[in-house]
Amino acid sequence: MKNDDVHGLANGLTNYGDRDFALYLRRSFARSMGYSNEMLARPTVGIAYTPSGFNNCHRHFPELLDAVKRGVIAAGGLPLEFPTVSLGEVFLSPTSLRFRNLMAMDTEEMIRAQPMDSVVLMGGCDKTVPAQLMGAMSAGRPAIQLVGGPMMTGRHQGERLGACTDCRRFWSKYRATEIDKVTIDKIEGRLSTTSGTCAVMGTASTMACLAEALGMMLPGTAAIPAVHADRLRAAEASGIAAVQMIGSNRTPGNIITAKSLENALQVLLAIGGSTNAIIHLAAIAGRAGLPMSLDRLNELSDTTPVLVNLKPTGDNYMEDFFAGGGVGAVMRELKNDLHLDCLTVTGETLGERLAADEEWVDRSIIAAYDRPIEPVGGLVALFGSLAPGGAILKRSAADERLFEGEGRAVVFDSLADLAARIDDPDLDVQANDYLVLQNAGPFSASCMPEAGYLPIPKKLAQQGVKDMVRLSDARMSGTAFGTVILHVTPDSASGGPLAFVRNGDRIRLSVKQRRIDLLVEPAELERRRAAKGSVVPPVPERGYGRLYAEQILGADEGCDFRFLKPVAAE
Structure with a gap:
């Protein structure tokens, strides 16, 4: 830590036209909170603190905060927590993704506006970690991610x-x-019995693992269960690390690079992680001014095996993953394929971290590289006439018997239409049909909800049908499973081909060829387009909803806001 780089409470003074007065006034008000002059002279560590009565995943955060503060004080810093938006996945309407960018903006602006020399990002629930990483990347201060951890079974x-x-x-x-x-x-009453995020490799645990893979989190801390004592020790250690980062080059911009993003992609494929991570990594990459290529995802998927035996693609839970070796064990298996020169929050390179991270591994949970659970990665991107900009399939959670073939389209033109007709006993649907949901993408009024996991029509479910091809411009929970094609880009609301699929159309799927095609002549599609005309989703009159409608980008750009991406240097 360089003393001349430490500014503490003198950093970013409120502008009264008199800097000395501004510092005098700030210190006076800070002393009203009972701090001594000695404490006020220390470097300041901000703590982005996100508990909420509408966020069950974060209910243990008060105890976790105490541990972070303990670490900051022990290392010679002054810890000051500040609240931001908190996103509880199942408590938000129409969907949490709509508010991820709001949380990212809140995080960015509070880091930049308040006098902190580094920041600990306390997140966990699905959209909170990507929002914090996006905000921290844009703010540019040294930052370290701390997650709440998964719940126990x-x-x-x-x-x-x-x-x-x-x-x-x-x-x-x-x-x-x-x-x-x-x-x-x-x-x-028995599914969610402790604090913490989902107990499987859903989006929350996926993003925790990717934060560690990116180098933004302390080694070995992604998978610690929320109620485990090690979670508190990780919080304390994160507070210590946040002080040690002050004055260093360990900013998100130096840690999240093209190389570390590629490392994260490989870990995502190896853990059989959430499809949502593709959107979030694209958004984080966009904040760094970096592209996220779905073609590169496919190249990596062909050479990166699935190594983790966890639900929804396997049999086990996050508590088993933690006990079996965690992210470090996965990365050691991938070591020969990773960029080992990437910087991490500890100041070590990834190679140095992995060289010192040799522990026992439970091979029933984390397979060896040469004896994988699946020989290829868990996710694959599809392209074709139905998805010119790409679509995503989680093949590790799908039925490979459905990977090659054609089906008749059974179309639902909205979420309301889906809810009204999916269980109608008169619905014209068979097990080999393809269920198609329109108008559920990022540009739609529903703002890309996790509705892509279309339910099996009740009359088929009662006949024993467990899976069928389902496709949409929506997302799917990382905890879900099935042959579900998601994030079809361009989406329906922006005039993509998906908008013009009609009942009875034939659709061809070939995972082997990475294609999803609508078997309708181009002239017929143009006729349908002309007949439909230009359809613009309604724009809310005011507030954040209006901002979302005016600034949202497509899934291929991470559904970030246009004006939040870095301005290209001229």
Whole structure:
């Protein structure tokens, strides 16, 4: 830490036209909070603090905050927490993604506006970690990510349960009348029994793992369960590290680079992580002025095996992943393919971290590179006449028997249409049809919800159908499973080909060829386009909704706001 780089409370003074008076006034008000002159003279570590009564994942954050503060004080800093927007995944309407950029803006501006020399980012729930990384990248101060950790599993009649893959599994059974109302109600109370994020490799745990892979988090801390004592020790260590980062070159811009983003992509593929991570990594990359190529994703997917045996693509839970070796064990298996010269928040390179990170690995949880669970990566991008800008399939969570073929389109033109007709006994649908949902992308009024996991029509579910091809411009929860094609770009609301699919059209899927094609002649598509005319989604009259509608970018650019991306140097 360089003393001449430390500014503490003297950093970023409020402008009264008199700097000395501004510092005098600031220190006077700070002393009203009971701080001594000795404490006020220390370098300042901000703590982006995100508890909320609408965010169950973060209910243990008061205790976690105490541990962060303990670490900052022990290392000679002054810890000052500040609140930002908190995004509780299941408590937001129409969807949490709509508000991710709001949280990123809040985080960025509060880091920049307040006198902190470094910052600890306390997140966890799905959109909070990408929002914080996006904001920190744009703010440019030394930053370290700390996550709340996954919840522990519950029990039902001798079976382990974890949100939210098991939520969906049992709900599917309930829809198929395999279990009754009494049973589903009991299960509801046993799925989420502790603080923390979902117990499987959903979006929250995926983004935690990727933050560690990017080098923005202390080694070995992504997977620690929320209620484990090691989680508090990780918080304390993060506070210490935040002080040690002050005055260094360990800013997000020097840690999140083209190379570290590629490392993160490889880890994403190896852990069988959430499809949402593609959007979030694209947004984080965009804040760094870097592209995120889906073609490169496919190249890496062909050579990066799935190594992690966790739900929704395997059998186990995040607590098992932590005990079995965590992210460090995965990265050691990938070591020969990674960029080992990438800087991390500790000041070490990734290579130095992995060289010192040799521990026992549970091979039932984390497979060896030469004996993988699947020989190719968990995600793949599809292109073709239906998705010129790309679409995403989580093949590690899908039925490979559906990977090659054609199907008849059964189209739902909105979420309301889906809800109204999916369980209609008169719905004209067969198991080999392709369910198509329109108008659920980022430019739609529904703002790209996790609606891509279309339910199996009830009459098919009751016949024992467990999976069928489903495609949309929506997203899917990282805890979900099935042959679900997502993020179709351009989306329906912006005039993409998906908008012009009609009932009975034939669609061809070839995962092998990385294609998803609408088998309709171009002239017919143009006729449909002309007949429909220009359809512009309604723009809210005011507030954040209006800003979203005016500035949102497509899935291929991470659904960030246009004006938040860095301005290219002239």
